[in-house]
Amino acid sequence: MNQALAAPVRIGLAGLGTVGSGLVAVLQQNADWITGRLGRAVTVKTVLVRDLTKPRAVTLGPGVSLTADAEALVSDPDIDIVVELMGGIDAAFALIHKALSAGKHVVTANKALLAKRGPELFALAAAKGLGLYYEASCAGAVPIVETLKSSLAGNRIKSIIGILNGTANYILSSMSEKGLPFADALKKAQELGYAEADPTLDIQGYDAAHKLIVLIRLAYGRNLPLEKLPVEGITAVTPEDIRFAREFGYAIKLIGQVRDLDGRLAAGVWPMLVHEDFLLASVKGAFNAVRVEGNASGPIMLHGKGAGDLPTASAVLADILALARQGMIPNNTGFLTEPLPEAELVDPDDFISPHYIHFTVKDQAGVMAAISKSMGEHGVSISQAVQKGVPEDGYVSIVFLTHEAQNRAITGVLTDTDAMAFIKPGTVHFRVL
Ligand SMILES: NC(=O)c1ccc[n+]([C@@H]2O[C@H](COP(=O)([O-])OP(=O)(O)OC[C@H]3O[C@@H](n4cnc5c(N)ncnc54)[C@H](OP(=O)(O)O)[C@@H]3O)[C@@H](O)[C@H]2O)c1
Numbered sequence: 140m141n142q143a144l145a146a147p148v149r150i151g152l153a154g155l156g157t158v159g160s161g162l163v164a165v166l167q168q169n170a171d172w173i174t175g176r177l178g179r180a181v182t183v184k185t186v187l188v189r190d191l192t193k194p195r196a197v198t199l200g201p202g203v204s205l206t207a208d209a210e211a212l213v214s215d216p217d218i219d220i221v222v223e224l225m226g227g228i229d230a231a232f233a234l235i236h237k238a239l240s241a242g243k244h245v246v247t248a249n250k251a252l253l254a255k256r257g258p259e260l261f262a263l264a265a266a267k268g269l270g271l272y273y274e275a276s277c278a279g280a281v282p283i284v285e286t287l288k289s290s291l292a293g294n295r296i297k298s299i300i301g302i303l304n305g306t307a308n309y310i311l312s313s314m315s316e317k318g319l320p321f322a323d324a325l326k327k328a329q330e331l332g333y334a335e336a337d338p339t340l341d342i343q344g345y346d347a348a349h350k351l352i353v354l355i356r357l358a359y360g361r362n363l364p365l366e367k368l369p370v371e372g373i374t375a376v377t378p379e380d381i382r383f384a385r386e387f388g389y390a391i392k393l394i395g396q397v398r399d400l401d402g403r404l405a406a407g408v409w410p411m412l413v414h415e416d417f418l419l420a421s422v423k424g425a426f427n428a429v430r431v432e433g434n435a436s437g438p439i440m441l442h443g444k445g446a447g448d449l450p451t452a453s454a455v456l457a458d459i460l461a462l463a464r465q466g467m468i469p470n471n472t473g474f475l476t477e478p479l480p481e482a483e484l485v486d487p488d489d490f491i492s493p494h495y496i497h498f499t500v501k502d503q504a505g506v507m508a509a510i511s512k513s514m515g516e517h518g519v520s521i522s523q524a525v526q527k528g529v530p531e532d533g534y535v536s537i538v539f540l541t542h543e544a545q546n547r548a549i550t551g552v553l554t555d556t557d558a559m560a561f562i563k564p565g566t567v568h569f570r571v572l
Contacts, residue, residue, distance in 0.1 A: 147180040148463045151212035151243070153187040153234055154224035155205075158248055158275065160196040161448030162224065162455050167197070173456070177463055181456075187212050187225075187234075196448075213237040220270075220459060223247040232256050239263045239271065244469070246458040248275035248451060251340070254349035258362050258478050265477035270469035272458035277350045278303055278427040280450035281443040282457065286431065287357040288473035294433025296358040298398040300572065303350040305425035305445040306334045306341035307373050307393040311410075312423045315381045315390065321374060333425050333446075343372035344393060344408040351395035351408060358397070358431075359404065360474035361482035369407040369487040376410050380497055380567055383538045384412050387495075387523055390420040394572060405485040412495050412540075412571040418442075419572070488547040493522065493571035496539045496549070501561040507537065510562075513555040514541070517548040534563060540571065 152159055166173070166181060174180045185204050199205065206212075212221055213234065221238035223245060225231050231252050235245050239260065247253070253260070253276055264271035274284040278301070287296070302308050309331075310324040319327070325342065328334035340346040348370045355363050373393050384391050389412035397406035413420040418440055422428040427445030432438045444450035462469075472479060500506045507526075514521060523540040541549070549568060556562050 145179055147182045149182055149184045149217055149219050151185050151218035151221045152183050153212060155186050155188050155195055157448050158451045159224040161452035163197040165449060165452045165456060177460055179463060181459055184218055185211055209234050213241045218243060220244045220246060220462060222455060223249060228252055228255060235260055239267055239269055244270040244462050246272045246455055248455060250276040250349040250353055254352040254365050261471055262478045264471055270462045271471045272462060274458050275451045275454035277353050278429060279445040280453045281427055281441045283429045283441055284357060291433045291436055292473060294435050297432040297434055299354050299358055299431050300394060300396040301429035302392055302419060302422050302427055303347040303395045304341050304393055305427055306338060309333045309425040311373060311391055314378050318378050320378060321376060342374055344370045347393060347395040347408045355397050355406060355482060357473055360479050362479050363482040367484055371409045373410050387540055388415050389413060390415060392419060400485055403483045403485050405490055407487055409570055412569055490546045491543050493543055494541045494549050495569045495571055497567035498537045499534050499563040500537055502533055502535045503561060506561055509559060510556060513552050517551040519544045519548050519552055
């Protein structure tokens, strides 16, 4: 065996929280297996944390040093790969930038950073001929990054449709299964550790948006600035709408999607009605799933644990092993051009899909006719309509599913109906997948 190849791969690990501890645990548990596969051991040399006194979920081996000094990772000539599992933007950016500048490969799980400042880091990695790998940044254990980068590399990707946030999916699933209101479902998710104390990124759709931006880069070789992506979270979803959707044969899911429309991309993150015949509708709890359609491969569905210590560590390890195996020859975004050009987006108002609209209206004659008239004027045709419930304070729910219509037409209808005195403000509208 070649002596140089037999030397261990030495890791500088930044972060010993959920994922960092998971990585140490899997490295300990699977040490022999990993060495056997790779022909080299993978060892952690130094671990960077903020608080040196904090109790840790794992016991570090005898040769491993714990430090609060980031320089100890980036300036150590004995560290081959810096693994960034700190999260956040500024400190993580600085660490990765320094590590790449110092000639070290980097593995990260940080989707927020890659969505916001990825282009700068990928350009630096390309200039230095180094690896910047990030399988764990999208959908945890689900190998979607490698699938897009390598397995489907010869395809034009027609669409990616994903349940990319386990917290949001857990909340929507428990609202659906137990009839819980949003706030109670969120509280339960927090108690069970599925949601952070500050769940903003998850419930407002931004965590899914970060991942979608990473996936768009991989699938199309295009950068998409976060502020250009339409993003809507799940806070407006109610058990009542979940029930109505179910009566029509749909589940409500937080969906991140992109479709290639002749070179321009139609992309966004929204709560959407997904027909129960689609596999995505049956993705329950904290699981993630991604459906990718290549022009040669046809549709492919990946499903698995989108977060958690060991599942996420599994993806981090895949990157470490891939870098070590490829003799450290990088394949970062899957495209040769760096920096990548910016994506050309379709105006979200031009998107075409069926729609779900839930009006709360005074229980009186002529209401249905007025709504139908507005829909007719905007070219929106109705596929199903129901009037539900006994009047409450004199109001009832009228719910429509439309045939395919431009979002612009629906906005027109909602502008008309918002001005009608017999309709309560705050009409609920979701797109249908
Ligand atoms: N949790 C998941 O299931 C999951 C799934 C996929 C991707 N990710 C991504 O993985 C990354 C890590 O997530 P996590 O859940 O493991 O986070 P976490 O539990 O909060 O752990 C963060 C770790 O980084 C250390 N750290 C943070 N800022 C630092 C700084 N400025 N200098 C030195 N050390 C610092 C912390 O040190 P102290 O312990 O001393 O405070 C802690 O050990 C994030 O980018 C996240 O988005 C997480």
